[in-house]
Amino acid sequence: MSLLIAIALSLLAGFAVPLQAGSNARLGVILxxxxxxxxxxxxxxxxxxxxxxxxxxxxxPNLVALSAGPWWIWLGGVAGVFYITVALMVVPRLGALNFIMAVVVGQLMISLLMDYFGLLGLPRHPPSLQKILGVSVVLAGFIIASRG
Structure with missing residues (x-):
């Protein structure tokens, strides 16, 4: 897969997140x-x-290999339930932009920790000054945008 296609698919996936949050919020009201x-x-x-x-x-799937996996492989399903439920409860209060910005800040912060400590079997990647600065800029953007 080319870099351009990977970026385009990532942008489309990003477009899906607030659409998911908004549609699920309305679904919660209806239900x-x-x-x-x-x-x-x-x-x-x-x-x-x-x-x-x-x-x-x-x-x-190889179900035999599944039983030999570490305990934390099940966290993805729990995280999905948590994300969907929080999104549909919070989006009507915060709005889509503030919610998604908070989600992105949270994703960046945990990603720095996951990279630094090599959590969940990922290779270790110490944070560079550029990465820390980039996360700080996004955090500052969230603070600025959420005050309006």
Whole structure:
């Protein structure tokens, strides 16, 4: 995959995040409780990935290897439920921009720690001055934007 395609797909994925948060927030209002919106969102996600897997003809998973994995491999599912539920509860209060900016700041901060300590099996990457400065600029942008 070329760098340009990778960047374009990343931008499209970024576009999807506030759309997901906004649509799930409305779904929570319609259903009467945020947890029901989380359930429906995850069911739709499951159906969408199942369809995609059928189209792409993904081979069966190695379930034996799954049982030998570290305990933290299950955190992705828990994080997904947490993110979806918080998003649909908070977006109506903060607005899409402030919510997404807070999410990005949180992502950058935990990413620095994950890289520094090599968490979750990732290789260690000590933070450079440029990376710390970049995160600081985004944090400052969030502070400026969220006060308005």
């Amino acid at each position: 009467g409780h945020p947890f029901w919106a989380t359930v429906i969102s995850l069911l739709v996600s499951g159906l969408a990935i199942a369809l995609l897997m059928l189209i792409v003809k993904v081979p069966r």
